[in-house]
Amino acid sequence: MTYQYPSHGQGQGYGQGSGQGQSYGHGYPDSPTAPVVAGWNDDRTGWDTPTAAWSTPPTRARVERPRSGEHLLDVRDLWIEFATRDGVARVVNGVSFHVDPGETLAILGESGSGKSVTAQAVLGILDTPPAVVRSGQALFSGEDLLTMTPERRRQVRGQEIAMVFQDALSALNPVYPVGWQITEALRSRRGVSKAEARRRAVEMMDLVQIPAAAQRIDDYPHQFSGGMRQRVMIAMALAMRPKVLIADEPTTALDVTVQAQIMDLLATLRAELEMALILITHDLGVVADVADRITVMYAGRVVEHADVHTLYGAPAHPYTRGLLASVPRLERRGQGLHSISGTPPNPVAIPAGCAFHPRCPYAQQMCRMTEPTLLRIGRLDRASACHFPPEALDARHA
């Protein structure tokens, strides 16, 4: 299977009104080396024609949004540690990102890069202890999720921000019919009557395109296939119409063919319900068609962020380059598969300097000494945490 990246266009409707020629850099400091850790602005794009068919990707159109300066969800400089037997595991180290309604942010990283922990912290379902949120903010409509009262927190959960789990089979309670589960929150928190809840459950199952919803409402999770189960999970998360949906590796447990359908469904729903979608994944392939912007994490840090076209077309950070190079491609048939040498760092002992230096083909002495900050690159809407600008890396590579 080959993935087609937006930047490789190939007449699939990408690249129209995207990336090139737009004016970026509003409000950016003049210095090209100014850190842009927080408050990273961009022009957002969104689907304007929702469609369920994988073969016909929706065309992208620019959607102008007023710049109010406040994002729907704005995570700023988040630090999270775990107390373990071997010492303090620094799992999230100063992560920042934001999303707005109708946009999709993909958070990309290997297992252990801190992406799921970040999502759990935002949602407030992180077990503390062992986890400790050291510092940072998670502003939802200007309100800090990390400091609000537990009661207010519970209000936000599910109603404003919801999450789709990786493995729907274990995320659905085995002893209840799916219809019961989809509307449990509606019944218990909004006082919806049983008959009304039943109607809403069918409605939600229709929305996530489960065939014969009315007949399957009393079936149990184990009676569904993997893809259908994930649809049930999505319906459950969306039952209260949250403004932000976090999907934590929603397709990892699924077949490749089903992955595409679920991704498509998420994209369609995001557009239909005008919500913000955060896609957490380790798979570059599945997000290419859905994401607007991508944040790449490594060892609990953001190492690069950019809009999807720039990231796939001209990755700036050596780690992102390695990830892209390791995706199997049809045109490189016959050649060996590329992989990033080494293993992800142990969060208890993150390497000094740039955390990626032991695995980086470009590493120099300074990479072992100094930790690079996330810097804006050129005038484009992208930033990378590497001591070397992309051109320098290109020159070295050549």
Place this chain on the structure above:
Amino acid sequence: MSDLEMAATTELGTHAADTPPAGATPPPKTRSLAADAWYDLRRNWIFWVAAALVVLVILMAVVPGLFSGADPTACNTRRQFAGPSGGAILGYDFQGCDVFSRTVHGARASVLVGLFAVLLTGVIGLVFGMLAGYFGGWLDALLSRVVDVVLGIPLLLAAIVLSKRLAADRQGSGIATVVIVLGILGWTTAARVMRSSVLTARSQDYVAAARMLGAGPLRIMWRHILPNALAPFIVVLTITLGTFIATEATLSFLNIGLRPPAISWGIDIATAGKHVREAAMPLIAPSLFLTLTVLAFIMLGDAIRDAFDPKLRR
């Protein structure tokens, strides 16, 4: 029939199963977990056998006169070990009492002791296990140590002390005393089993999903963890029920359980055991009923556990 035809029929069959023809069944209402379990139980013959036995034993306990008109306390040593006769179909025991009548009347004490002691055990075990497993931390440490301490108390020794203490305050058969003694000392296994199932269930994704949707601790414990943690607990309780009825016999035998005016299988087994060479029936009859009762409750527990697990449904 060719393979193709077979395939087509199977296809049709499954399709028909997926979408029942309109009018065949009324539109299904949302069934609760209990209603689904009941639907499953109704089609389980083991459940019916167990339920029939349990109903029989409970009937014996409530209205013994229905089964035997003879007075179990009208004993006459002249009839010692007499064989079956018109009035007493199982003959007479050491004291010259009607064996069948005593067995029927003995059900009441045994069933009362068993049921109430298990009820007490279940409540204590459920609360301890759920709190320890769900909240963890210092509460778990504290409750687990309490369990360890109670588990360390020798049952018979404590039963002797406790029943002397409790019996001093009340006259009568001593059923309440035995129930309290068994309940206070016997809940530890149930609590431990509950705690470990709760620990397993609470780390499941569906609990995280419920929290993600804003469910509070009570709802998570009651609606999400309990149904998933109940199966081993029910099994332990049914086994405990059997051992409690047997322990009641032991306590009665040691003269710290039920007192002689009361009639129980335990007392009768204890007395008849000494004279088994002279007559076996006074031992066999109460033992058989005790075994059947314990078996019935265990089977009932098994069937109920299976019915609450949707994956085992046919």
